[in-house]
Amino acid sequence: MISIRDISKWYGAFHVLKDCSTEIQKGEVVVVCGPSGSGKSTLIKCVNGLEPFQKGEIVIEGTSVGAKKTNLPKLRARVGMVFQHFELFPHLSVFQNLTIAQCRVLRRSAGEAEEKAGRLLDLVGLRAHARKFPAQLSGGQQQRVAIARALAMDPIAMLFDEPTSALDPEMINEVLDVMVKLAQEGMTMMVVTHEMGFAKKVADRVIFMDEGQIVEDRPKTDFFSRPNTDRAQQFLSKILSH
Amino acid sequence: MYAFDWSSIPGSLPFLWQGMLVTLQITLVAIVVGILLGTIIAVLRLSKNPILSALAAAYVTLFRSIPLVMVLLWFQLALVPPVVRWLFPKGNFDLNLLIAFTAFAFFEASYYAEIIRAGIQSISKGQVMAAQALGMTDGAVMRLVILPQAFRRMIPLLLTQAIILFQDSSLVYVIGLADFFGVAKNRADSTGNEVEFILFAGAVYLILCLTLSTIVRQLQKRIVI
Numbered sequence: 001m002i003s004i005r006d007i008s009k010w011y012g013a014f015h016v017l018k019d020c021s022t023e024i025q026k027g028e029v030v031v032v033c034g035p036s037g038s039g040k041s042t043l044i045k046c047v048n049g050l051e052p053f054q055k056g057e058i059v060i061e062g063t064s065v066g067a068k069k070t071n072l073p074k075l076r077a078r079v080g081m082v083f084q085h086f087e088l089f090p091h092l093s094v095f096q097n098l099t100i101a102q103c104r105v106l107r108r109s110a111g112e113a114e115e116k117a118g119r120l121l122d123l124v125g126l127r128a129h130a131r132k133f134p135a136q137l138s139g140g141q142q143q144r145v146a147i148a149r150a151l152a153m154d155p156i157a158m159l160f161d162e163p164t165s166a167l168d169p170e171m172i173n174e175v176l177d178v179m180v181k182l183a184q185e186g187m188t189m190m191v192v193t194h195e196m197g198f199a200k201k202v203a204d205r206v207i208f209m210d211e212g213q214i215v216e217d218r219p220k221t222d223f224f225s226r227p228n229t230d231r232a233q234q235f236l237s238k239i240l241s242h
Numbered sequence: 243m244y245a246f247d248w249s250s251i252p253g254s255l256p257f258l259w260q261g262m263l264v265t266l267q268i269t270l271v272a273i274v275v276g277i278l279l280g281t282i283i284a285v286l287r288l289s290k291n292p293i294l295s296a297l298a299a300a301y302v303t304l305f306r307s308i309p310l311v312m313v314l315l316w317f318q319l320a321l322v323p324p325v326v327r328w329l330f331p332k333g334n335f336d337l338n339l340l341i342a343f344t345a346f347a348f349f350e351a352s353y354y355a356e357i358i359r360a361g362i363q364s365i366s367k368g369q370v371m372a373a374q375a376l377g378m379t380d381g382a383v384m385r386l387v388i389l390p391q392a393f394r395r396m397i398p399l400l401l402t403q404a405i406i407l408f409q410d411s412s413l414v415y416v417i418g419l420a421d422f423f424g425v426a427k428n429r430a431d432s433t434g435n436e437v438e439f440i441l442f443a444g445a446v447y448l449i450l451c452l453t454l455s456t457i458v459r460q461l462q463k464r465i466v467i
Contacts, residue, residue: 087369089372101378
């Protein structure tokens, strides 16, 4: 469904991504991990074209992300994304955050959009907060709204860019619970995260990145039981020890 | 000691009120048109197209480099009358009011453009990415996400600029328009009570501007986003 082929990206002279390739099948959950600065976030932002790349190709269900003729907004409307800092629209209520793109991008009627928004707020357990503004919610609540906002577009896949990194520890699980539920319902997911518990529970594959390269890309059980590289081994021992 | 003679002011109040209406009209038109035009110029200035961006920058630089008095005279002598005659050969307008409206609107637009540009740039890249990720086109991102937030942040600055504009509108006396200050000056000359009229007009400007800036300060406290 998502095919990443030999992606390279430079920021000026700095080579951020080096020939990264992987495939994500429909219904697959892929966790991307690695030390900070390894290019994970940049890679996931390349998938829906939020970050341009200079070399290689990313194809989502037959549409090439980097191609000039591709209608990027149209493609992005079909791929959900959740950000580290939530990025809810602060001038809109929770409910409006969920309906605005449905109405303005997908041209759904207000009634249809509101019905969908209501159902998704139920799913993330925040129906009672619909009329509030993002600033009135906790970080964990905001991130659940952000997930619902992405789901409102009926995406074919979901991208998560460190969805729990900016959260207080006691709020991480409420967000992970929603993500686990999604994974179990068969959503195609690419998740940049350090939450190895989440990876062990629902991931099909784990990608380990270091210095802009995909160092390991293996089924979850293989990755956790015997990483191929020293680099991944060190990384795992560091983040799993506590 | 100078003996104040306020006796001619009460009788002049209806004229002064007419002048105030002209002042308010100029201020309002310049605010509304200036903000609309300023928004367009700000968006063009930030556009990826180098030609559009350079044109917008040139507009801002031009109007910010010329004293307002000269802009008014320039519009009166060279710009507005020929254009109006060309557009409406048979029309019969109060040309001076039209000159004041256009000169102030175009002049203020350059100042509003800079305020609005700073407001747009204050919205984080993350907000833009979130909007793009939902499939919004560049235009929709600007209209639905960036501008509504930018304007909320800018309200105090926009109002402060409006207060300056309200005071600057008194400069229309150079094109012979009777705004509040113009009327006060005329009455002063005809009654001989110059000091009293100018003091009175100054007090009115002071009270109105103080009231407005108090409102701005209250707003600043309340706007959190």
